[in-house]
Amino acid sequence: MFKKHEIYKTDKYNMLTVEVQGKTLIVREISDQWGEDSHTFVSRPEMMNWAEKRFRPDDFVGREEELDGIMTALKNV
Template identity: 65%
Template sequence: MIKKHQIYKKDKWNMMTVEVQGKNLILREISDQWGEESHTFLSRPALMEWAQRRFPKEEFAGREQEWQDIMDAFQQV
């Protein structure tokens, strides 16, 4: 069974989802700038490490709640 988690969705061109397939975590990021990117992680800690590099807290100055919402969504996976 595949379980899908939505990390964020701004519109149909800017979204991120994580699918749990057995032990694999498959992250799909769709953006209007880069198209679709896919990453496969073998553990939740590896996924969280990537998420913290992808969404550095300092880039969300003034939007701390948005950053926290994204991190919370990753932790729900």
């Protein structure tokens, strides 16, 4: 049994979820541009390190609230 967290979902082709399986965190990123990408982390700090590189402030100029929401949701996993 694992717990699934929805970080964001804009539609059925663009979403980010995190599954918690014991100490393992599996991040699934589904995008209409790149398809599905899956990342496995053994700790929350490792996941947050990836997230800080993946979701850069430069990519969210004018959408800072969206970035804050994503990072907050990830921190709350």
